Amino acid sequence: MSPFTFKIGGAAGFGIMSTGLTFSKLAARSGYQVFDYAEYPSLIRGGHNVMQTTVADKSVNSPRRSTNLLVALNQETVARHYHELTPGATLLYDKELVTNVADVPNGVHLIAVPLQHLAKAAGGTILMRNTVALGASVALLGGKLTLLVDLINEEFAAKSPEIKQKNQTAALAGYDYLRANYPNNITPILAPRRAPRSWVITGNEAAGLGALSAGMQFAAIYPMTPTSNILHFLAPLQPEFNFICQQPEDEIAAINLAIGASFAGARAMVATAGGGFSLMVEGYGLAGMTETPLVIIEGMRPGPATGLPTWTGQADLRFLLHAHQDEFPRLVLAPGDPQETFNLTRQAFNLAEIYQTPVVILLDKYLCESHWSAPDLPAEKFKIERGKLITRQLKNYRRYALSAEGISPRALPGSGNHILANSDEHNEAGYSEESAENRQQQMEKRMKKLVTCANNHLPSPRRYGPPEASTTIISWGSTKGPILDALPSLPDVNFIHLTWLNPFPAAALRPMLKSSQRVINIENNYSGQLQGLIAETTGISLKENLLKYDGRPFYPEEIIEFLTA
Amino acid sequence: MDSLTAFATDNPCTWCPGCGNFGIWLAFKEAAVRQGWNNFNTVMVAGIGCHGHLLNFLGLTAFEGLHGRPIPVAAGIKMANPKLNVFVFTGDGDCLGEGGNHFIHAARRNHNLTVILHDNAVYALTTGQTSPRSPRGFKSKSTPEGNPADPLHPLPLAWAAGATWLARAYAGDLPALTELIIQANQHPGFAVIQVLQPCVAFNHVYTHEFFQKNTYLVGPNYDPTDAAAAWHKLQEWGEQKIPLGLLFAAKKPAYEDPLPRLTKNPPHRNLTPLLRRYR
Structure with missing residues (x-):
């Protein structure tokens, strides 16, 4: 099958997101792979919300520019999205809510379902029109009604049996209405x-699950889109999984709390967006200087200052690579989908303890809040590695003892050892010391960790598609989704995806880039930050860039057009 | 072990002769020796300022953090391991200027911490600028015409924010300060000791002589558990009327009490039941 895109739109506060997610789960339970993507403004009521789910029989990782089935819960949805409907597509709407369909292109099937009327007839409020629309959509797409009923029961598990029953009735009403009135429009998309x-x-859930799997014990998160859902995911799980999750007074407190908890021996993390990370920058260097393990999840969104709070972008790469005064070792990892987010977040907690330094997981709104099918989330097996952690009392313990690989023995408070973690430049024992010789030794010791990490943990970049292709796309982080979805339409193109940005896999990357006749760098930012990094680390200057910085993710169609133009 | 030689390090002391920090240092060591605080049960956290140098002169486990941020670091330590005695050493610029937000919110949450606020009413390590504690009219490098603002009073601020144990001491009265440090540590909640600490180099208003002349000890008849009376007592400041001693004490659950107790090692978790929600 070719990927099929379902889109539902309406006013903010009308349950668009949860209806979209129910559709995604329904498609997944019907045996398909799904990807969904929501667009919404930074307000709670009255703006325009839209969520789209693309369904396919193989991996799907990005939103499509065109829509196959548009469910419009208001006139604005039609006004904004009618141009995405191509001949053969369907508009499902309620004549009470959408009075003008004159702009809809010829060849688009118009299906009118009295959503509000059926919702009220089912004994519910007009908000249940979403459920009616889902029932009608399931019928239209040849899906199984019992799967929808299961999902309704799960969604309203905590509610009264009456509410469950009303929603089931509403779903059935939509389902029956569609089958009775539009039998010829039914296609077996969700068979x-x-x-x-x-x-x-979502990426947020994957990060939370990865953290739990890694034995995370302390999280401090000040709410900020797009990572607030990590806080919402973790907060209720504290008693069940025995960890502490805090919402402190600001991001500065968040990172210092996490550093304190980590110093005391807990596996600790923070999560924020670029703006919140701006406040954390002094703590970033504090973790580096005091050699305190810390996992930082940064969800990028576009714009300096407040910017576009609920939209997406990839413009914080250089910021994370260089933030804070002077230099210290930081590991920067950028997963491309929830599966990689889960895996890299788990690994980040080990890396933070092995290298005793901050490890950044760089996400973005697109990855944080979109739902993906993730095939492989190992529930149990994870080997916790704590590096050079000392549990017994040592004679003449020195927290910052010089070592060839740059890593000193780390004891925890309460162990009987005298530990002095110091934000001042310090000697091996941790005492403040400003001699030139000591400064040089401690600086070299800390920076050596990046070399050790590159030798012991840095993987080669992964290449997707035919190795011998004449054209290569290179990118990092979440642009992986639309690029992977474009590849099947581009036979002589392969794709190098970078998930490790620091240390940077320059040695492995150089021959991969040189073997290609044409290399195109694709990024969700204005200046081509990866392209600059590649030039700096490999000496290879890439001439072609496809850059997008309008707050929206790439569509596979755009990538195909760029490469075939 | 006596308190003079306890926790000795090889580092030469870098405070000016006559600095109030000596009194705080000695009183803390005396309290530590008496109470058996050591590297198995105690952590000190300091910010940046002259006070922070204390960590170099005292061989107890410690974290010297950033300017203004010792309180959240200490709160993180205490939450992760509530068995530890956790002491915050902070200055008036550190605690009330750069770190004011943390001070307010830690008091509100009633973290089980002891905050020793080295109050010299001046920025000393940066060679003498005005501080949030400098009196109106105070002449300094940054206020050559005199400080145009009134000082902030940390104890009423902490009281309003929800702190549960508030005391004031003079750095020159070692026995009283020692006793207060011990009591503050025993209090299960957010305890603040404002230590009036002369800066002999940069504050020529709040001198040893000034404090000796203008402070008095609240007597045994004073009841620190009377919140309304304490509120009035906490406002007192000025010539001949700066009260010292335990000024306010209240009972409230410490923030750490209901929190999950973390295991020593990161737990191996089985996510199978949780993952069912994501089908």
């Missing part, structure tokens, strides 16, 4: 198929 089950998760 149940046998497929290995996979999870439907």
Whole structure:
């Protein structure tokens, strides 16, 4: 099948997101892979919300520019999205809510369902029109109604049996209405198929799950889009998984709390967006200087200052690579989908303790808040590695003892050892010392960690598509999704995806880039930050860039057009 | 072990002769010796300022953080391991200027910490600028015409924010300060000792002589658990009327009490039941 995109739009506060997620889960339970993507403004009521789910029988990782089924809960949805409908697509709407469909292109099927009327007839409020629309959509797409009923029961598990019953009635009403009135429009898009089950998760949930799997014990998170959902995910799980999750007074407190908890021996993390990270920058260097393990999840969004709070971008790469005065070792990792987010977040907690330094997981709104099918989330197996952690009392313990690989023995408070962690430049024992010789030794010791990390942990970049292709796309982080989805339409193109940005895999990358006749750098930022980094670290200057910085993610169609133009 | 030689380090002391920090240093060491605080049960956290140098002269486990940020670091330590005695050493610029927000919110949450506020009413390590504690009219490098603002009073601020144990001491009265440090540590909540600490180099208003002349000890008849009376007592400041001693004490659960107790090692978790929600 070719990927099919369902889109539902309406006013903020009308349950668009949860309706979209129910559709995604329904498609996943029917045996398909899904990707969904929501667009919403930074307000709670009255703005325009839209969520789209793309369904396919193989991996799908990005939103499409065109829509196959548009469910419009208000006139604005039609006004904003009618141009995405191509001949053969369907507009499902309620004549009470959408009075003008004159702009809809010829060849688009118009399906009118009295959503509000059926919702009220089911004994509910007009808000249940979403459920009616889902029932009608399931019928239209040849899906299984019982899967929808299961999802309704799960969603309203905590509510009264009456509410569950009303929603089931509403779903059935929509389902029956569609089958009775539009039998010829039914296509078997969601016909149940046998497929290995996979999870439907967002990048935020993947980061939270990865942290839990890694034994995370302390999280300090000040709310900020797009990572607030990590806080919402973790907060209720504290008693069940025995960890502490704090919402402090500001991001400065957040990072210092996490550093304190980590110093005391807890696996600690913070999560924020670029603006919150701006406040954390002094703590970033504090963790580096005091050699305190710390995992930092940074969800990028576009714009300096407040910017576009609920939109997406990839413009904080250089910021994370260089933030804070002077130099200290920081590991910067950028997963491309929830599966990689889960894996790299887990690994980040080990890396933070092994290298005793901050490790950044760089996400963005697109990855944080979109749902993906994730095939492989190992629930149990994870080897916790704590590096040079000392549990017994040593004679003449020195926290910052010089070592060939740059890593000193780390004891914890309460162990009987005298530990002095110091934000001042310090000697091996931790005492403040400003001699030139000591400064040089401690500086070299800290920076040596990056070399050790590159030798012991840095993987080669992964290449997707035919190795011998004449054209290569290179990118990092979440642009992986639309690029992977474009590749099947680009036979002579492969794709190098970078998830490790510091240390940077320059040695492995150089021959990969040189073997290609044409290399195109794709990034969700204005200046081509990766392209600059590649030039700096490999000496290879890339001439072609596809850059986008309008707050929206790439569509695979744009990438195909750029490469085939 | 006596308190003079306890926790000795090889580092030469860098405070000016006559600095109030000597009194705080000695009183803390005396309290530590008496109470058995050591590297198995105690952590000190300091900010940046002359006070922070104390960590170099005292061989107890410590974290010297950033200017203004010792309180959140200490709160993180205490939450992660509530068995530790956690002391915050902070200055008036550190605690009330750069770190004011943390001071307010830590008091509100009633973290089980002891905050020793080295109050010399001047920025000393940066060679003498005005501080949030400098009196109106105070002449300094940054206020050559005199400080145009009134000082902030940390104890009423902490009281309003929800702190549960507030005391004031003079750095020159070692026995009283020692006793207060011990009591503050025993209090299960956010305890603040404002230590009036002469800066002999940069503050020629708040001298040893000034404090000796203008402070008095609240007597045994004073009841620090009377919150309304304490509120009035906490406002007192000025010639001949700066009260010293335990000024306010209240009972409230410490922030750490209901928190999960963390295991020594990161737990191996089975996520199977949790993952079912994401099907």
